[in-house]
Amino acid sequence: MRHATPYPENVLPRTYDSQNCSVARALEVVGxxxxxxxxxxxxxxxxxxxxxxxxxxxxxxxxxxxxxxxxxxxxxxxxxxxxxxxxxxxxxxxxxxELWPAVMTLLLWGDRHYAPDGPPVIIGHRGCDGRLTARLTCDACGASLGPRDVEARPGPGA
Missing domain, CATH: 1.10.10.10 (Winged helix-like DNA-binding domain superfamily/Winged helix DNA-binding domain)
Known part of the structure; x- marks a missing residue:
């Protein structure tokens, strides 16, 4: 999705005030x-x-x-x-x-595309030692996972 911008194409503004976009507003805080x-x-x-x-x-x-x-x-x-x-x-x-799903999704995406030796960190389910999936569930037992349900462990790319 492309938004109209008053800036030259090769110059990114410091803020996104002119954009009516929730992604841009969120980036103002966590970008x-x-x-x-x-x-x-x-x-x-x-x-x-x-x-x-x-x-x-x-x-x-x-x-x-x-x-x-x-x-x-x-x-x-x-x-x-x-x-x-x-x-x-x-x-x-x-x-x-509430940022946990976004952070975990970014972590898993980074593992898939930028971890040639394997994930540096494994996000494991405390309850059964399964691993976090892209759907934020446990790959072993299928439970929905949140930040209190998981722990970070060294992975093969550590």
């Missing part, structure tokens, strides 16, 4: 590489600033910016876990958890 990787790490249980930084190798200023934006957009919430000094962790909100 940045670091943002999706932060969300992925949050699904894997990462919650604290230093742990995000260690997990991703991201610059502190970039991480601060993305975490602030994700909180402002309501995908993460900042929760104090220590006083003196104040320390916070970042937890997925319901809105953030």
């Amino acid at each position: 940045d590489r670091w943002t999706l990787l932060i969300i992925r790490s949050a699904f894997e249980g990462v919650r604290r600033f230093d742990d995000f930084q260690d997990d991703l190798g991201i610059a502190r200023n970039v991480l601060t910016d993305r975490l602030t934006r994700l909180c402002d957009e309501g995908l993460l919430r900042r929760v104090r876990y220590q006083e003196r000094p104040d320390r916070f962790e970042y937890r997925l909100t319901r809105k953030g958890v």
Whole structure:
């Protein structure tokens, strides 16, 4: 689907305000590489600033910016876990958890097209050790799976 744009064909605008498109609006929030990787790490249980930084190798200023934006957009919430000094962790909100199907679909697509040695991570069903399918079900027992039903394990391409 092609949308009319006032921009030259080889120049992508910084925002998508002129487009009446839900994909464009969603990209305004999660269309940045670091943002999706932060969300992925949050699904894997990462919650604290230093742990995000260690997990991703991201610059502190970039991480601060993305975490602030994700909180402002309501995908993460900042929760104090220590006083003196104040320390916070970042937890997925319901809105953030709703990204799980999109993140898993992107992961499986990447496994099919960009993992020549096999998936680096296997998303397994905790209940029976089956694997996540593109339909977000377990390939062994057929159960519908959500973020609480699965765990990430090293795959052959790790």
